[in-house]
Amino acid sequence: MKIKFWGVRGSIPAPLQQSQLVTKMIHLFDKMEDKLFSKAELKDFLTQSSSTNLFCIGGNTSCVELLANESIIIFDMGSGMRLLGNDLFKRLPNRILDIHVFLSHTHWDHIQGFPFFGPAYSPNTKITFYSPHDNIYERLNAQHDPRFFPVKLNEMACQKSFIQLEPNSSFNINNSIVVQNIEHHHPGKSYTYRIESEGKSIVYSTDAEYTNLPDDKIQSYSDFFAESDLLIFDAQYSLYEEAQKIDWGHSSALFGLDIAIKSKVKKLALFHHDPAKEDLEIIKLLESTIKYKEHYFPNNPLDVCLAYEGLEIEV
Numbered sequence: 001m002k003i004k005f006w007g008v009r010g011s012i013p014a015p016l017q018q019s020q021l022v023t024k025m026i027h028l029f030d031k032m033e034d035k036l037f038s039k040a041e042l043k044d045f046l047t048q049s050s051s052t053n054l055f056c057i058g059g060n061t062s063c064v065e066l067l068a069n070e071s072i073i074i075f076d077m078g079s080g081m082r083l084l085g086n087d088l089f090k091r092l093p094n095r096i097l098d099i100h101v102f103l104s105h106t107h108w109d110h111i112q113g114f115p116f117f118g119p120a121y122s123p124n125t126k127i128t129f130y131s132p133h134d135n136i137y138e139r140l141n142a143q144h145d146p147r148f149f150p151v152k153l154n155e156m157a158c159q160k161s162f163i164q165l166e167p168n169s170s171f172n173i174n175n176s177i178v179v180q181n182i183e184h185h186h187p188g189k190s191y192t193y194r195i196e197s198e199g200k201s202i203v204y205s206t207d208a209e210y211t212n213l214p215d216d217k218i219q220s221y222s223d224f225f226a227e228s229d230l231l232i233f234d235a236q237y238s239l240y241e242e243a244q245k246i247d248w249g250h251s252s253a254l255f256g257l258d259i260a261i262k263s264k265v266k267k268l269a270l271f272h273h274d275p276a277k278e279d280l281e282i283i284k285l286l287e288s289t290i291k292y293k294e295h296y297f298p299n300n301p302l303d304v305c306l307a308y309e310g311l312e313i314e315v
């Protein structure tokens with residue numbers, strides 16, 4: 001299975017500002033340490049994209065693409081979905097697209113990209129929307145009210161179908177991909193998905209709060225994440241912010257690390273970054289999470305990374 005991140009911010013898009021660009025440039029020059037680079041070396045330096053040398057995490061809200069057994073699966077339709085649509089046109093021209101969209105919930109940052117998803121305007125595109133939430137058609141239709149957007153949902157040419165999943169159940173796509181869901185604590189509820197295909201497993205878990213939950217509830221989440229190859233995790237807050245923002249519906253990188261280790265996850269991708277944090281703050285959050293792991297779990301093989309726009313992970 002192959003994952004690509006198209007939007008990784010939470011709550012609201014956070015485009016790069018001039019002052020942030022200047023801070024990034026200064027940070028970059030610091031890393032260059034007065035070395036003289038040839039043009040080619042400079043190009044290499046600028047294009048390297050390991051988690052700690054990231055140039056830009058990206059400001060689009062949640063949208064993740066998963067390719068499994070030739071099926072196109074999309075988790076959430078945040079503003080990153082616009083870029084994914086453009087890419088699908090380029091990658092798969094003239095192809096009839098059969099797209100499966102799994103929604104964690106319908107807060108704006110998880111649906112606002114859909115009106116700008118180019119393939120949705122083509123009759124050659126078939127989109128199936130899945131969610132344990134009720135009335136997904138009505139919820140999306142409300143976003144296309146003419147007072148808010150000029151094109152109505154039923155005027156978008158793609159074929160649309162809506163499947164309401166049983167909460168905490170399992171669903172099968174094309175007899176080759178199993179998708180389980182579990183309800184999470186979040187205002188209005190949010191659902192996490194676990195996908196199993198070709199002997200591998202990926203968990204998409206966002207907009208989920210764990211504060212003040214009883215131990216057996218935490219255990220049920222740990223069981224759901226157990227031994228997954230990749231866990232995409234809501235790490236919007238620092239541990240301090242998580243303690244301050246009770247009932248805001250989000251989690252932290254350190255809690256993600258703890259539960260990933262407890263669940264024997266292989267790779268943890270920190271996701272749904274706080275729009276109030278600049279990229280360097282988010283990178284520092286990753287660095288402190290890795291330090292914590294090295295100190296308390298030095299022999300644990302868990303790999304921790306930041307989800308950023310354009311990152312691809314194959315499991």
Ligand SMILES: [Zn+2]
Binds near residue numbers: 011062107109110272
């Ligand atoms: Zn969100």
Ligand SMILES: [Zn+2]
Binds near residue numbers: 249
């Ligand atoms: Zn939300």
